[in-house]
Amino acid sequence: MSGSVLPGISGYNPHNLQPWTVEVVTSVTALATVAVGLRLLSRHIKAQKLWWDDYMIIFSLAWNFIVVGLIFGMYSAGMGIHADKVPLDDIVRMAKLLVAAEIFYAFNLVWTKLSVLLMYYRVFRFPLFKNMAYGIGAFVIAWVITITFLFIFICVPVEKLWYPDLPGHCIDQVGTWIANAASTILSDIAILVLPIPQVWKLQLRKPEKIGVTFAFCLGFFVVFASAYRFSVLFSYSNGDPTYTLAPTVGWTAIEMSAGIVSACLPTLGPVFAVCATKLGIKRTLLTTRGERTNNTGSSKNFAGQSGTASMRDGADLELQKAMKASGGAGFYRLPDSQMSGDTTRAPDAELRPKHGYGYTVTSHPGKGDGESLSGDEVPLHGIRVHTDFKQSTG
Template sequence: MSMITCEKLMGAENAAKVVIPSMDPFDYTSTQQGLAIGIVIGFTALAFVILCIRVAGRVSSHQFALDDALVCIAMVLSILETAASYMYIRTNFIGIRWQDIPPHDPVPGLVWNYAIEILYNPILALVKTSILLFLQRLFGHRPGVRRFIVWLNIANIGMMIGVFFGVILQCIPISKTWEPTLEGTCIDRRVLFTVMSSFNIFTDILMLALPMRIFISLKIPKRTKIALMFVFLLGFLTTITSMIRLALLVQGLFMLKTSLNPDANIGFVISAIETNLALITASAPALRPLLRTWFPKMFRVERDGITGNTERRVLGTIATRMTRLKSQTQLQSPTQRQSEEAAMPFNGIIKKTDIVVLRDKGVDNSRPSTAPQGLGSQQQTEKWI
């Protein structure tokens, strides 16, 4: 068995050598550890599949935009976080009872934990920016909503940059992060991670409240409104996971009493669940048009008419309707019409031309438009749904 020699600082003159046996962490496993690895890899794989479906739908419809690119970047970071989480679970003996953990060098586990801390916050921040850009594309024509989205996005990006450098430079020198015995200083990491998690929950709540407030004011059928609110409320699953993670984080950082069994505790996987749930729920609204195309009977959208009967929703604009009208009615060219009028004998009676006006069912074109100011948001939403 190979040996690793670590010097523990006992003073400037005397330094005691502590000999720690070098154990291969891959030789130790348990059912709990296998479950932890399965959860981390399983949620990442599910998020990857859903993201691929989203990207395929966006590319096929020529609608791939910046919000989709940001989610793709977050997915790459999530895959890297999954690899680091796997190594941390192995090297830190997560899921193994403390009585069965052999003496080992803790440095590799702390290094992988440091990598996870760096990757965690940018994933959530990029996903939130993607969602905010999506909401701005839907409802950005409203000045108040646009300002709210812009300021919330600025706060989100600013927090991402600040936390990123705060995590990297949490200890000076940086190597003190995984070598606590080195000389140097560290910030109060308990405050850093608690504030970071609290801010994530706060922004989650604001982002959930915004579309709900807008959907309530839209004049669309109740069934459609409930479906849209359900799709966006899927993000609440991520918020619940964030709250659970914050509770576990506070208990661990501040050494509070907990009812959790310390033996083979796999609460660490909550971070991977949170980040991948964010990716999944962020892709849910983008999947609705694609699912409506694949399963029209299940995801069809209906619109209530003035008479109360369910009518087919008209998606075309006035120009589109005129194009359809022209395609149904054959119009004669001016030259052809003049030749016919020249051949017609004049009998002293003025010629009359009948004009037939076709109207959409349930729409009164004779009255001036009195659409409310929020109609643009409704039309934009209808194009999305």
């Protein structure tokens, strides 16, 4: 739409951002939906039941759809067109929809972050690591409660946000967005960095550690999206709210979808394995040492050392069998919640999945190899691998 006296934004169409908004929002939302679908397909391939982290990312995708619906509502009200070409009633309607979209957007980010933290919880059982995950989770929950009140009561009375001439007062809207973006970036970095030190403590070869680290670091794209969205916030102008809001909204959709995709990437090993098999690729960087040892007949144990007294041959063989059965996605296999025997459960057994082959790295400070172990634990040089052999030996 031409003829506006208001200036455009550098790097964007100077007259109409509606086509750009539709293309961006539609494409990234489709990408997030595909990522969640592939995650569910991975669960189906490995015959694993869904757990809380899976349900949480599905919930996050549902809230993403709600935000997208609100974005298209703003689109129909004239978002992307210069304000001097949009009726006042439509500008008011867009402002109301924006408040709702901001709230749903904040909660979408929280559901995604909690999904990642729950995934960490089912993989790593180091007490310090779990406490750090709890701390970050508490922070993001406190953050979303705070930011929700800020978004709702940015103006007092609330109606002053879309009727500026009403008596009352408002805090700086862009300043609120900046504070929200800074907190989001900080928590994203903390969540993404959290597992990396633990990965490098695992009994894996260096290339395997690099591969696992790379899988987790793929999530840093969401940090880039959040950072770029942060820079776009400064292009917003109260003098032309309908047009200048479009880039911020577009990058909001990118940030939400990038978070969902990043949360799903570490779970897609089974899908990648099937694709690799179809392409004739037999080995990957993340093939577990136990599987390679079993295939080559080497006398080396899972820890990569031969003749070690801390790994009994029978337990080593069972571990290799269980790992091979789990499909090679070594850093994301899930243990049975049953500990030793049929009636003894771990303190957190009710929270943990009751399915799947796998191992989860655990730490038991103060216990040596000579002390008694529960029925499904094998000592690995001070790091214990929690395994489930019940189905693999059947």
